[in-house]
Amino acid sequence: MLSTTVPTDPTSPAYKKALRQHLKSANSRDRDVELAWTPFRAAEKKYKARFPAPNLAQVLDLTISDACKENGKPGGWHGNPDAVEIREVLPKEGGDQKAYIVPCIPGLVFLPSFLSPTDQKRLIRWALCDHAKTPNETNLDAHYVLPEDGLWNAYIRSKNSDHEEALIQPHALVSPDRAIPELPGPRKLVSNTPASLETFEALSITPKPPPPASSTARPTSCSSLIRKLRWANIGWNYHWGTKHYDFSKGPGTIDPQIRDVCRRAVELVDWNHVFGGDSHGHSDWGPGGPDWDTWTNTYEPDAGIVNFYQEKDTLMAHVDRSEVCATSPLVSISLGHAAVFLIGGLTRDSEPVPILLRSGDVVIMSGPECRRAYHGVPRILEGTLPPHFAVSESDTDWTEDFEEFMRGTRINVNVRQVFPKGFDPGA
Numbered sequence: 001m002l003s004t005t006v007p008t009d010p011t012s013p014a015y016k017k018a019l020r021q022h023l024k025s026a027n028s029r030d031r032d033v034e035l036a037w038t039p040f041r042a043a044e045k046k047y048k049a050r051f052p053a054p055n056l057a058q059v060l061d062l063t064i065s066d067a068c069k070e071n072g073k074p075g076g077w078h079g080n081p082d083a084v085e086i087r088e089v090l091p092k093e094g095g096d097q098k099a100y101i102v103p104c105i106p107g108l109v110f111l112p113s114f115l116s117p118t119d120q121k122r123l124i125r126w127a128l129c130d131h132a133k134t135p136n137e138t139n140l141d142a143h144y145v146l147p148e149d150g151l152w153n154a155y156i157r158s159k160n161s162d163h164e165e166a167l168i169q170p171h172a173l174v175s176p177d178r179a180i181p182e183l184p185g186p187r188k189l190v191s192n193t194p195a196s197l198e199t200f201e202a203l204s205i206t207p208k209p210p211p212p213a214s215s216t217a218r219p220t221s222c223s224s225l226i227r228k229l230r231w232a233n234i235g236w237n238y239h240w241g242t243k244h245y246d247f248s249k250g251p252g253t254i255d256p257q258i259r260d261v262c263r264r265a266v267e268l269v270d271w272n273h274v275f276g277g278d279s280h281g282h283s284d285w286g287p288g289g290p291d292w293d294t295w296t297n298t299y300e301p302d303a304g305i306v307n308f309y310q311e312k313d314t315l316m317a318h319v320d321r322s323e324v325c326a327t328s329p330l331v332s333i334s335l336g337h338a339a340v341f342l343i344g345g346l347t348r349d350s351e352p353v354p355i356l357l358r359s360g361d362v363v364i365m366s367g368p369e370c371r372r373a374y375h376g377v378p379r380i381l382e383g384t385l386p387p388h389f390a391v392s393e394s395d396t397d398w399t400e401d402f403e404e405f406m407r408g409t410r411i412n413v414n415v416r417q418v419f420p421k422g423f424d425p426g427a
Ligand SMILES: O=C(O)CCC(=O)C(=O)O
Pocket: 305, 307, 315, 320, 332, 341, 357, 375, 376, 377, 412, 414
C-alpha cells in the first residue's frame, strides 16, 4: 500500500489531475537548470519525486527477512537484488548472517537484516525513552525548554493524563535575548576542514557558540513537538554550527547495547576480504597506512547521532569528516520505515549507488574512499513499516504508542569513532 496521498490508479481522476500538474511543472522547468545538476543531485531529485512515484529498478535491494519472504515487501516498493555489482563476503565466524561489499565503493559493507525484530524494537525504545534527553543534545534543545525526563516520556505522560495537554515553552519567550529571527533547519550545509591528529587541536579551539534560539517558535504540545525531533547526539558532542566536535563538553557515554551492536558488526566482517586485495593504494589511509587488520582490537565507537526521519524528510548529500579516525568503521543502523540511501564518490560529480535500507539492516562505511564518499537519504519509503512493529501480546514492552509513532518514522543510529582507542584529547 503506497501512501494514500499519492494516487496510484492511472484511471482515477486524482491520478489524471496529478499527472497534468506534473507535466505542467516538468515542462515549465528550465532545462538548463536540470542540465546543471550534478549526478548526485539528479539522483536525489529522482528518488525524492512524489509523482510519479520513482521506479526502484536501479536500487539495490538485498533484504531477506522472513517477514518479506512470507508477506512480500511492505509498501509494494521493490528494488532489485541485481541493480549494482556486489560480492558476498563470508562472515568471520561462519553463521547465517550475509555480508556484501559493493566493489565500486571500496570499504562499504552491507549486512542485511542484521538486527532481529526484537532488537529493532529494543533500540527504538532506547532511542525514544532513554536517549533523546539530557545530557544528550537534540535539535529541539536550542529552541525549547524541554522536560527533564525527555520529550518522549513527557508526551506519554500527557497522553495518559486526564488534564489538558501542557505546552512546551520556547526559549525565546522565556529568555528573549537567546532569540534569532529565523528557525534554522535541522541539518545545514556547512563546509568544514577534515579532522585529523594534526588539525584537531586547532579545530578544537575554534569558537563553538551555542546555537541561538528561534524567535518564531511558539508554545507547542508534546504530541506536535515529538514529530519535530530530528536528531539526538551520542557520545562526543557534535557542534552543528562548525561541523566539529566540541571536546570541551567531555566524551559523553556510549550505551552498552549500541556499542555491542556496532562491535558485533565490525567483528563479524572478515576485513581481509574487504581490503585484503592489493588493488587499493596505501597512501589514502593516512600516515600509519592501512589499519583494518587491527580493527578487532582498536575499533571503539565514541560518538554518533540518532537521526529521526518523518516520511517527507530527506538528508542531503554530505561527507562525515569531523572524526580524527578518518578511516575506521562508521556503523549505520536502520530502524522502522525503509529508505533510499545514495552513496557516491569524493565529489557530487560521481554517479551515486542507490541502496534500499530496510529495518534491521546495518551499513558499515570504512576505509579512505568510503568514509570520504558523499552520501545522503533522498527518500523515506511510505508504507514500509514491517509487520513486526504491530503491537502483540508476546511483547508487552512494545506499546501502541511506539507503533503509532513509528507509523510515520524512520530512525537511523549512526555511530562513529572520533579518536584512536585510549587517546585522550585533553592530555
Ligand atoms: O540515515 C542514514 O541512513 C544516514 C545518516 C547519515 O549519513 C548521517 O547521520 O551522517
